[in-house]
Amino acid sequence: MTAARPKLEVEKLNAWFGTTRALKDISLGVQARSVLAIIGPSGCGKSTFVRCLNRMHELTPGARSEGTVLLDGEDLFSGGMDPVRLRRRVGMVFQRPNVFPTMSIRENVLAGLKLNGVRGDYETIVQKTLQQTALWDEVKDRLGESGMRLSGGQQQRLCIARALAVEPEVLLMDEPASALDPIATAKVEELIDELKEHYTIVIVTHNMQQAIRVSEYTAFFYMGELIEYGTTKKIFTHPERRQTEDYVTGKFG
Amino acid sequence: MRRRNDPSAGGHAGDQVFAGSLTLFGGGVLVVFGLIVLVCVQLSRPAFAKIGFFHFLAGSDWNPVEDSFGALPFIYGTLVTAAIAIVVAVPVSIGLALFLTEMAPARVRRVVGFFVELLAGIPSVVYGLWGLMVLVPLLRSSVQPALGKAFGFVPLFSGPPLGLGYLAAGLILAIMILPTIASVSVEVLRTMPSSLREGALALGATRWEAIRMAVLPYARRGMLGAVMLGLGRALGETMAVTMLIGNQPEIHASLFAPGYSLASVIANEYAEATGAIHPGALTGLALVLFGVTLLLSASARLLVRLSTGQLRSAA
Amino acid sequence: MKEQADPMAAEMPRAVARRTPSPYRWRRATNAIMTGLCALMVAIAVVPLISILYLVISRGIGSLSLTFFTHLPAPVGETGGGIGNALVGTLYIVGLACFIGLPFGIGAGVFLAERGDGKLGHAVRFTAEVLSGVPSVIIGVVAYGLVVMPMHRFSAIAGAVALGILMVPTLARSTEEMVRLVPRSLREASLALGVPAWKTSLFVVLRTSLGGLVNAALLSVARAAGETAPLLFTALNNQYWNFRPDQPTASLTVQIYNYAISPYEDWHQKAWGAALCLLLLVGLLSLTARALAGRRQTGPA
Numbered sequence: 001m002t003a004a005r006p007k008l009e010v011e012k013l014n015a016w017f018g019t020t021r022a023l024k025d026i027s028l029g030v031q032a033r034s035v036l037a038i039i040g041p042s043g044c045g046k047s048t049f050v051r052c053l054n055r056m057h058e059l060t061p062g063a064r065s066e067g068t069v070l071l072d073g074e075d076l077f078s079g080g081m082d083p084v085r086l087r088r089r090v091g092m093v094f095q096r097p098n099v100f101p102t103m104s105i106r107e108n109v110l111a112g113l114k115l116n117g118v119r120g121d122y123e124t125i126v127q128k129t130l131q132q133t134a135l136w137d138e139v140k141d142r143l144g145e146s147g148m149r150l151s152g153g154q155q156q157r158l159c160i161a162r163a164l165a166v167e168p169e170v171l172l173m174d175e176p177a178s179a180l181d182p183i184a185t186a187k188v189e190e191l192i193d194e195l196k197e198h199y200t201i202v203i204v205t206h207n208m209q210q211a212i213r214v215s216e217y218t219a220f221f222y223m224g225e226l227i228e229y230g231t232t233k234k235i236f237t238h239p240e241r242r243q244t245e246d247y248v249t250g251k252f253g
Numbered sequence: 254m255r256r257r258n259d260p261s262a263g264g265h266a267g268d269q270v271f272a273g274s275l276t277l278f279g280g281g282v283l284v285v286f287g288l289i290v291l292v293c294v295q296l297s298r299p300a301f302a303k304i305g306f307f308h309f310l311a312g313s314d315w316n317p318v319e320d321s322f323g324a325l326p327f328i329y330g331t332l333v334t335a336a337i338a339i340v341v342a343v344p345v346s347i348g349l350a351l352f353l354t355e356m357a358p359a360r361v362r363r364v365v366g367f368f369v370e371l372l373a374g375i376p377s378v379v380y381g382l383w384g385l386m387v388l389v390p391l392l393r394s395s396v397q398p399a400l401g402k403a404f405g406f407v408p409l410f411s412g413p414p415l416g417l418g419y420l421a422a423g424l425i426l427a428i429m430i431l432p433t434i435a436s437v438s439v440e441v442l443r444t445m446p447s448s449l450r451e452g453a454l455a456l457g458a459t460r461w462e463a464i465r466m467a468v469l470p471y472a473r474r475g476m477l478g479a480v481m482l483g484l485g486r487a488l489g490e491t492m493a494v495t496m497l498i499g500n501q502p503e504i505h506a507s508l509f510a511p512g513y514s515l516a517s518v519i520a521n522e523y524a525e526a527t528g529a530i531h532p533g534a535l536t537g538l539a540l541v542l543f544g545v546t547l548l549l550s551a552s553a554r555l556l557v558r559l560s561t562g563q564l565r566s567a568a
Numbered sequence: 569m570k571e572q573a574d575p576m577a578a579e580m581p582r583a584v585a586r587r588t589p590s591p592y593r594w595r596r597a598t599n600a601i602m603t604g605l606c607a608l609m610v611a612i613a614v615v616p617l618i619s620i621l622y623l624v625i626s627r628g629i630g631s632l633s634l635t636f637f638t639h640l641p642a643p644v645g646e647t648g649g650g651i652g653n654a655l656v657g658t659l660y661i662v663g664l665a666c667f668i669g670l671p672f673g674i675g676a677g678v679f680l681a682e683r684g685d686g687k688l689g690h691a692v693r694f695t696a697e698v699l700s701g702v703p704s705v706i707i708g709v710v711a712y713g714l715v716v717m718p719m720h721r722f723s724a725i726a727g728a729v730a731l732g733i734l735m736v737p738t739l740a741r742s743t744e745e746m747v748r749l750v751p752r753s754l755r756e757a758s759l760a761l762g763v764p765a766w767k768t769s770l771f772v773v774l775r776t777s778l779g780g781l782v783n784a785a786l787l788s789v790a791r792a793a794g795e796t797a798p799l800l801f802t803a804l805n806n807q808y809w810n811f812r813p814d815q816p817t818a819s820l821t822v823q824i825y826n827y828a829i830s831p832y833e834d835w836h837q838k839a840w841g842a843a844l845c846l847l848l849l850v851g852l853l854s855l856t857a858r859a860l861a862g863r864r865q866t867g868p869a
Binding site: 054056059084085086087088089091092094096098100101102103111112115116159162163166 | 751753754756757758759760761762763764765767768771772775776778
């Protein structure tokens with residue numbers, strides 16, 4: 001149906017932790033400016049998969065990967081691709097907020113830019129990203145305060161703003177709301193809905209309702225394998241594979 | 254087509270430089286150790302060449318004027334003062350550690366812990382000053398005469414009560430190594446899983462019995478390590494000992510007699526030692542001291558690590 | 569009324585009395601004795617400390633005066649004079665030592681935290697632990713051989729080298745501990761932003777542990793300031809002011825020693841005064857370290 005080239009193309013991706021294989025021959029495509037939800041029971045390789053996409057997986061001692069990942073046709077694992085520069089194009093938000101404790105809110109947002117010596121209109125960037133994450137009104141009068149003074153939900157939105165300030169093309173989110181209360185979760189989901197107009201988003205979630213709410217496409221992982229991939233509607237209403245059906249109907253996981 | 258993804262592709266020059274600098278700093282520590290060994294061996298060579306290693310160790314005459322150098326008086330003095338220090342400090346430190354971890358309410362624990370930290374921070378020369386002005390007169394006027402009267406028939410307590418001597422130095426050392434033994438023992442006791450103690454208490458043991466049955470057997474190895482660390486400190490402590498030991502390079506049986514320790518003679522004589530033999534002999538003493546404290550330190554830390562590691566795995 | 573002797577009532581008090589067996593009483597007594605003994609140990613430990621602090625303060629405070637802080641020592645036999653050169657000398661030598669010991673110690677500590685899990689790391693860690701138990705006189709001998717002998721003179725720099733080397737082992741271990749405390753998630757957050765690994769280590773990880781590092785550094789400086797033995801034959805002593813690194817220099821600790829072992833009562837008084845100054849200096853450094861450690865928890869206000 002779509003003739004446009006997928007933003008991310010994954011082909012036969014395998015990953016190991018030492019001798020334990022965590023991912024087996026994963027192949028899928030992520031459409032530009034869409035939201036892909038990765039679902040599956042604990043330990044199925046969802047986080048590992050996403051961490052391969054920004055080459056964070058290989059930073060774990062003993063971890064390695066094989067396979068191809070193309071970003072706009074460019075091979076992420078080729079010798080010419082600098083993982084550090086890659087991570088500015090593919091950003092990541094983690095499960096628990098990891099605000100830099102010794103930096104103020106403003107410094108946190110600008111951390112990715114300042115540390116890389118990127119110049120720009122810092123004040124505008126701070127305002128823009130904090131507005132994008134619906135945090136601006138809450139913190140605009142205390143940008144110089146420590147980021148640790150914010151609530152959990154606010155800290156996570158600060159982390160998202162920090163990731164956005166670097167202007168990535170793809171945003172990876174590893175269970176971004178799992179440490180948050182329901183109200184904060186709703187805000188983050190609202191945010192994702194707005195962000196997908198500009199960014200390509202891959203979100204790992206163990207909450208199927210969340211996947212249904214925010215994503216257009218869903219991939220179901222089980223025991224390191226991609227069991228099924230399709231539109232969210234299809235996966236959750238008439239999945240093709242038996243395992244998928246068992247999972248989404250709550251029979252296990 | 255399987256392709257192995259190389260994680261180092263596109264590494265940064267900055268990373269290499271940073272890693273290299275860090276390795277330099279780390280390696281520098283090893284270099285320092287090597288330097289200590291090298292310098293000491295080099296400087297002591299002329300003395301050993303002239304006197305011979307075993308003659309040096311076993312000789313009991315120290316006379317720089319006549320080029321006669323024997324290490325025995327200093328080895329003896331170091332050992333005797335350290336022994337006194339251990340005999341006095343160990344029961345006090347262990348009692349202190351037990352009190353802090355097992356018996357004291359939280360507020361008392363904090364206050365006493367603070368005092369112990371203070372003790373640890375007082376410079377050696379201040380201990381020496383207090384020892385000279387307070388401890389020595391006390392020994393001379395009250396303690397030594399009393400001990401002499403009661404136990405004078407024992408060679409240990411014979412002789413005139415001078416004040417300065419092995420006993421004074423040993424006692425000040427005891428005070429100085431107290432915080433070391435106590436704080437390491439506290440650490441060992443604290444990493445003990447409370448289930449062991451609670452098991453004993455649940456059987457109806459009194460607090461002391463619980464300590465004796467459950468706590469001490471497990472903490473024994475770590476506490477031994479703590480004592481060894483304290484012993485290491487006692488062997489190498491310089492200033493306070495120099496000020497209280499009397500500085501006589503002789504061997505006497507009585508604790509009241511003046512003596513000399515390895516560290517003290519090095520500190521006292523090095524500045525004015527001329528030629529190559531005198532400094533060489535002093536450096537030889539330094540080598541002896543280095544070797545002993547090295548051995549002690551290594552085994553002590555091994556013991557402490559074994560004990561706290563073992564206790565954690567028993568949890 | 570008839571006194572109905574209740575046989576049970578007559579028996580019970582005695583039976584109850586017998587039911588508390590004497591072994592139990594003995595166990596309770598032992599418990600109390602041992603608790604008392606341990607408390608006694610605490611008292612024994614604390615008494616010398618209180619005596620030292622009390623005497624240093626009470627006997628030392630009489631010597632303190634502007635003259636004391638700013639004048640040179642008076643010649644033998646004369647009263648008056650002060651420890652001005654010794655005070656400055658300590659600050660000078662310890663200051664020089666910081667240039668050597670602080671970067672080296674912290675650098676080695678960061679090495680142990682960031683790259684210390686391999687064979688080299690284990691060797692360095694073990695060496696640092698063992699080195700921290702080496703008596704300071706021996707380090708003095710090493711400084712003598714490395715600096716005093718080639719220079720053919722005693723000097724402040726020789727003393728600084730000795731003190732600097734002394735700082736390294738404990739500083740390295742404390743630094744390692746502080747840096748390892750920084751959670752891995754912070755490092756990952758920075759890497760995920762596309763910040764290179766070395767900048768992450770330097771500007772995120774180290775910055776986060778900065779409070780702890782300053783704490784450790786201040787404590788090692790306090791320890792160095794209290795050292796005497798290595799200075800006795802490296803920096804020696806000096807009756808006058810000195811700001812040249814290649815000349816012998818007075819120091820507070822050496823001065824206390826010289827005054828204490830002298831036969832003059834006036835000099836003994838000065839020794840107490842100088843000891844008070846030393847304790848104040850060391851105490852100030854330690855307190856600052858502790859205050860900074862407390863602040864670290866709350867982060868920037």
